[in-house]
Amino acid sequence: MIAGKRCFIVLPMPSRKRPVRRANRVAILGGGPSGATAGALLARAGVDVVLFARNKRPPIIVGESLVPAIVPFLRELGIEEEVASYSIWKGGATFIHDKEYTQSFRFHEVRGAKTTYSYNVPRDRFDASVLEAARRAGARVIEHSARLERVGQSDRLKLSEETLAAAGLDEQPDFIVDAGGRSRQIVRLLEIPTIDGNRRDTALHAHFEGVEVEIPGNVHTDRLEHGWSWRIPLPGRVSIGIVIDSEFIGRFGDTAEEQMDGFLREDPIVRDFARPARRVTPVVRYTNYQSRSTRGVGENWAMLGDAFGFIDPVFSSGLLIAFEGARDLAHALLEGTDKALQRYERKTEHSLASWQRVIGWFYNGRLLTLFRVGEYVRGTLPGKLLGFHFRKHMPRIFTGEDATNRYSLGLVEFMVKHGLAGNDPIKMKIN
Ligand SMILES: Cc1cc2nc3c(=O)[nH]c(=O)nc-3n(C[C@H](O)[C@H](O)[C@H](O)COP(=O)(O)OP(=O)(O)OC[C@H]3O[C@@H](n4cnc5c(N)ncnc54)[C@H](O)[C@@H]3O)c2cc1C
Structure with missing residues (x-):
């Protein structure tokens, strides 16, 4: 390979005949x-x-x-x-789509899962x-x-x-x-x-005491008017991260602390769980990570x-x-x-x-739309017939067990393109 270039060069061949050069x-x-x-x-x-x-x-x-x-x-x-x-033992994941709609998934319900739990560390x-x-x-x-x-x-x-x-x-x-x-x-x-991602987000991260979560142990992803946030329950505290367009968060001040504290006070979804919270660590800022x-x-x-x-x-x-x-x-x-x-x-x-x-399907709103449609379809006859198959392939992407499986990814791709039942995904887009 040549430095600085991505290439599939013909010479020298990475040959099977080359002597094994095990690194000792x-x-x-x-x-x-x-x-x-x-x-x-x-x-x-x-x-x-x-x-x-x-x-x-x-x-x-x-x-x-x-x-x-x-x-x-x-x-x-x-x-x-x-x-x-x-x-903290973690049994699943919760997605807060907006003020009206929250959806939770449990790892033990994933068909064919080899591991049905994880940890927040x-x-x-x-x-x-x-x-x-x-x-x-x-x-x-x-x-x-x-x-x-x-x-x-x-x-x-x-x-x-x-x-x-x-x-x-x-x-x-x-x-x-x-x-x-x-x-x-x-x-x-x-x-x-x-290859750099197309988001220009800033992630701000700190630990808090006194923050509520919907389901103990679950990682929580809150879709916000601007960006999204995470809540990760840890022993005695909750990790909060906000992931927001860098230009937008700049309105709240220059320092990471000013930006996080200001945003938590003002955002209509986050302020509900952040009001009683007490920040117990400095705020750490990440940019250009994609x-x-x-x-x-x-x-x-x-x-x-x-x-x-x-x-x-x-x-x-x-x-x-x-x-x-x-x-x-x-x-x-x-x-x-x-x-x-x-x-x-x-x-x-x-x-x-x-x-x-x-991750692209999360940001363009198609995945959350599909999750929502899936909840409705589950109760219908076609949903019951097909659900058996989907329950095996789709959630295992998110538990990591099938994250690179071409069939599972293809199935989700098909569903986020053709299975949204006429719902406009733009409404669930992450701004
Ligand atoms: C905002 C944000 C949120 C995230 N949330 C999650 C999450 O919830 N779950 C998840 O799975 N992943 C998450 N990640 C990603 C996760 O943090 C990383 O993927 C993971 O830490 C990668 O591990 P690593 O060992 O490759 O690198 P690191 O954890 O960064 O470890 C690298 C180590 O190398 C040391 N080092 C660097 N240079 C040198 C040197 N020259 N000599 C000696 N030591 C050196 C560093 O000090 C560091 O200790 C998140 C990332 C970001 C940016």
Whole structure:
């Protein structure tokens, strides 16, 4: 592959005949969920893993709602019980369409579901659990901010001398993984083009006491006049996030605190549950987060988790993509062929593109319209006949178990285009 271009070049062929070049020494930048999971899986398989975990993190970490398909990864890492001990058990999801209409889904009603629950997690403790699992598996965790350099004008990367020294290494690793989240060191270093989403939203995130939720444990998505908000129940508090057009939120002030507090006071839906609330953390602001790289692997490197791409907070896909990517990348590195690495790249690209489709249907109003039509149709004869089939394929996209399944996605695509029973989706669009 050529740096800076997405290409399907003919030469050199990623050939099956190439000798297997299994990476015996792997350096991972980033001790978040993706890096730590990859580190744990590789170290367990006998790979010498150095994991650079920078200590700098915001006062609260975004990404607290897990989809059910993540739970098997927690079991695999041996941390489910520990995570359960400090998290909130999550049985489903609630969508507040507007002041009149609320709809809730329970994971145990999903036909064919392998996992029927999940967790809402305080991310500082969750990240620490995953990192500890990597340590237990034998990964060497170095609390240091790693810096990469390009080797000449080639596609190869190396650790800077100072980074090598911080880890006590006297030679370069065989392979480097950028799992450093949205700081995206490789994208910047190799000037790799990105595909950026079309939303220009700002997400503001803080924790509150005294906030009500409709169904305890459920993640709540409130559709607002401007944008949408989340409510994620955590032990003793509720995480609130508002996702709103950047220009609009600017009216409420300059600081993240002014914007969030002002918006919560004024928005007609949010102010109902926010009135008795007390904010107990600073507000953290995120912008320009919808971005994915057009490459995921190179000569001696790969991107993982958010460093490869992040689509959008709605539907909580980020951590699932991070865990699945970690598993797939670890398999590819253990197989040790170019072909395996390219398979990892394609699979992750497919996953990001699949979520992009689903999330597009949320923002253009078609998905919420379909949910509403579905509730009505369920009581009719055709609804009863077809419901058996839909109940298996559609919800499993949102629990993460079928998120990349082409048939399930095609079925939803067909329904959001042709199954809205004459209802205009524009009414449910997210402004
Ligand atoms: C507004 C918003 C809301 C979200 N809500 C959800 C949600 O509810 N559910 C969900 O599943 N996902 C959510 N996400 C996405 C989720 O937070 C991410 O997908 C997930 O954290 C990705 O994990 P990661 O390990 O790839 O990256 P991160 O969690 O960002 O971890 C990367 C780590 O690497 C460290 N690092 C960076 N550079 C270096 C370096 N040079 N050296 C050493 N360490 C380094 C960072 O400090 C960090 O600790 C949300 C995202 C946003 C923006």
